[in-house]
Amino acid sequence: MITLTNVRKEYNSDVAIGPVNLEIPAGGITALVGPNGAGKSTLLTMIGRLLGMDSGDIKVAQYDITTTKSKDLAKILSILRQENHFITKLTVRQLVGFGRFPYSHGRLTEEDEQIISRYIDFLHLTDLEERYLDQLSGGQRQRAYVAMVLCQETDYVLLDEPLNNLDIAHSVQMMQHLQSAAKEFGRTIIVVLHDINFAARYADYICAVKAGQIVEFGSPREVMRDEILTDIFNTPVQVIEGPNGLLAVYH
Known part of the structure; x- marks a missing residue:
């Protein structure tokens, strides 16, 4: 479990986050959603x-x-920010290997190499592992970053908008990978998402943030309601039952 108690961050007299009191359960995916500037990241x-x-x-x-x-x-919690400034003349395998640093301190063991291979395979990067980062598409590179974070093998994984710069198809694949990681490896994944519908489809819990405050927390069915989403996003929203679950339609 992640617990925030009276957490506050003040930038100036007009911009502040909190006070936030929040309990994020262990296990599964919790999506942080809300309008731009809400304080999710x-x-x-x-x-x-x-x-x-x-x-x-x-x-x-x-x-x-x-x-x-x-x-x-570093053995409990790992995080991937939006801005990644790794040297482009790294191969995928070298990048993913950085996830083992808290354990190996740069001296990879045979066990480390096996763990690296596990997450390269898991993110379907095996055919790309010797390619340099600047030879990859945006979606391939994003998968490599996520593989690096998972390779750290922490119980808690924080991802800041991992769907940035991904098209719909690659976004779906990424969320499927994260859903599988939560289930297969028993991870607790906290992810900032821009699209509420991805949260509704793949998250176990949705935490809605607005103006630096937590305004709703619960299962997708508890949060995906017309009046709640209309208030959060300041625009009329209708929630309908789609073929894969609840879907928010903006008007």
């Missing part, structure tokens, strides 16, 4: 300790993120 990066809080407490699996040593936290 800020919350995620505070949970991942990449951004400091002005006040409050965050615990991941009972570990206080402000006091837990980095080397210990």
